[in-house]
Amino acid sequence: MIDLSVQIGRLKLKNPVLLASGTVGYGNEIAEFTDLSKLGGIVTKSLSLKPRIGNPPQRICETASGMLNAIGLANVGVEVFIKEKIPFLKKLNTTIICNIAASSIEEYVECTRILTQEDAIAAFEINVSCPNVKEGGLEFGNNLQAVAKITEKVKAVTDKPVIIKLSPNVSRISEFAKIVKDNGGDAVSAINTLVGTAFDIWTRKPKIKNITGGLSGPAIKPVALAKVLEISRNVEIPIIGIGGIMNWKDAVEFMIVGASAFQIGTVNFINPKAGEEIIDGLIEYCKKMSINRISDLTASYEI
Amino acid sequence: MFTVLSTVESLERLNKNTFLLKVKAPQLATAIKPGQFCNIKVSDADYPLLRRPFSVCYTDGDTVYFMFDIQGEGTRILAEKKTGDQLDILGPLGNGFNTEGDFEVAVLIGGGIGVAPFPLLIKHLEGKEILTFVGARNSEQLIKWGMRNILVATDDGSEGFNGNVIAYFQSEANKLENKKIRIFGCGPNPMLKALQKVAEKKYDCQLSIESAMACGFGICQGCPVKKSDGMGYYLVCKDGPVFNSDQIVIE
Structure with a gap:
């Protein structure tokens, strides 16, 4: 029997497979395709204190082995989330990580303070790296002092594990991971999307209304792996790897370079059963490699 | 799903x-x-x-x-x-066309590949009088497969009515004046926008709209269409792709 459970600081997951924020909504749609109770957990769509309607269309466009999105953090807001989404999430029998995206430090704190009272929420993922909103987002994500302050202040209002979702749009991601650690953060997730754009050559107009968007999908996997490795080699903090994972092989690669767990995102749009398939693949891999505990894979690179 | x-x-x-x-x-x-x-x-x-x-x-x-x-x-x-x-x-x-309710004549109006959902719709409209307005740039691009009681319009006049399919419908609409009609429209956005204007406060009208999308079932949020009441967006995949004409703002 292979032990698939992993530990992200104080947070224990039954296996390392998490569904990434913004690719599972609040769980209800994807639950029609896949048994979420089999997964390590899900990270819910970024919440802000008040509802956000999101950006006007076009919000997405496909690029070579990837996609650009500028959804603009469309979400129902904290109040509706608690009233209408938590009851469903409670029934899922999987770990719920609640993602928060705000436009001010005060808003991050306020959201966490309210949501931490919900038993259904096991941990928080703080999104300081959304490239698609005018206020907040990257303004925080590439400012070391802002990340330090958000980590410290959010930690002060919750006893639950706090994961900071880092931006790849910085020169040294490990410095951000270090500042998260120094300010009491429990883990980091890396990476959020890369800023990108695409233009229509006939109209000379951007293909998405926001002009730039976040690039995701297999196209970004090598970048994500390099960022996870950089953090892993420089900072002692649990890492949740994210970026272009399409199958179990990609997932193993992330664990080898340093991830304790990983999130799958864009693949959920294409194959909503990918999470379950990856678990099956991981078990087979462990059998073949005579690995008893999947957590032994983390940072097992030979360099 | x-x-x-x-x-x-x-x-x-x-x-x-x-x-x-x-x-x-x-x-x-x-x-x-x-x-x-x-x-x-x-x-x-x-x-x-x-x-x-x-x-x-x-x-x-x-x-x-x-x-x-x-x-x-x-x-x-x-x-x-x-x-x-x-x-x-x-x-x-998504949600399909609503074929329930009280109407005598189903008027199907399609532009280009927008006629694609009509054959199955026609199958479900048994017992109704059906008129299918089919528009295309020219006769070579016309699609008639699976349509019934076809009225053709081409932009270049190479077959049927010379002009767009909405103008053709308007020129024929007086013949339907005493009947209870329901319009089903599907096609490119400029066509649907014109149809929306013609239908406004006059006809029962459902529009099937197109959008780029990633997932198709509501999680990527990539396919918004503006609500006509100003309260944000619907998702084309989950709330549509068929909407009542007065529900949405087509850009």
């Missing part, structure tokens, strides 16, 4: 740019309602990465029909499928 591995039965060329794809997918065939769509993965490769949404054109026993134009890389690959190939399909998606 589910994913199925279907088998290609045939691929037929209807005109220069339009294809009719028939796949064997029993589970889908029985579940689909007219106006719903499916999201098809055209290849196993990472490019094209995303599925491509297609209206369901028709169903017959275990077979599901899709009608499509070659528009980009995804549809180019789809047009090369051979009998026996497997095709990964996710569906049925």
Whole structure:
């Protein structure tokens, strides 16, 4: 029997497979395709204190082995989330990580303070790296002092594990991971999307209304792996790897370079059963490699 | 909603740019309602990465029909499928046309490949009087497969009414004045916008709209369409793709 459970600081997951924020909504749609109770957990769509309607269309466009999105953090807001989404999430029998995206430090704190009272929420993922909103987002994500302050202040209002979702749009991601650690953060997730754009050559107009968007999908996997490795080699903090994972092989690669767990995102749009398939693949891999505990894979690179 | 591995039965060329794809997918065939769509993965490769949404054109026993134009890389690959190939399909998606309620005449108005969902709709409109206005740039691009009581309009006048399909409908509308009609429209946005204006406060009208999308079932939030009441957006995939004409603002 292979032990698939992993530990992200104080947070224990039954296996390392998490569904990434913004690719599972609040769980209800994807639950029609896949048994979420089999997964390590899900990270819910970024919440802000008040509802956000999101950006006007076009919000997405496909690029070579990837996609650009500028959804603009469309979400129902904290109040509706608690009233209408938590009851469903409670029934899922999987770990719920609640993602928060705000436009001010005060808003991050306020959201966490309210949501931490919900038993259904096991941990928080703080999104300081959304490239698609005018206020907040990257303004925080590439400012070391802002990340330090958000980590410290959010930690002060919750006893639950706090994961900071880092931006790849910085020169040294490990410095951000270090500042998260120094300010009491429990883990980091890396990476959020890369800023990108695409233009229509006939109209000379951007293909998405926001002009730039976040690039995701297999196209970004090598970048994500390099960022996870950089953090892993420089900072002692649990890492949740994210970026272009399409199958179990990609997932193993992330664990080898340093991830304790990983999130799958864009693949959920294409194959909503990918999470379950990856678990099956991981078990087979462990059998073949005579690995008893999947957590032994983390940072097992030979360099 | 589910994913199925279907088998290609045939691929037929209807005109220069339009294809009719028939796949064997029993589970889908029985579940689909007219106006719903499916999201098809055209290849196993990472490019094209995303599925491509297609209206369901028709169903017959275990077979599901899709009608499509070659528009980009995804549809180019789809047009090369051979009998026996497997095709990964996710569906049925969205809400279809509402064929319930009190009306005598169903007026179907389609532009270009927008006529794709009409054959299945026609099948579900048994007992109603049906008029199908079909518009295209020219006679070569007209699609008549599966339509009933066709009234043709071409932009260049090479067949039927010389002009766009909405102008043609307007010129014929007086003949329907004493009857209870319901309009079903599908086509490019400028056409739907014109139809929306014609229908305003006058006709019961449902529009099926198109949008780029990633997932097709509500999680990517990539396919917004503005609500006419100013309260944000609907998602084309989940709330649509069929809307009542007065529900949405078409850009």
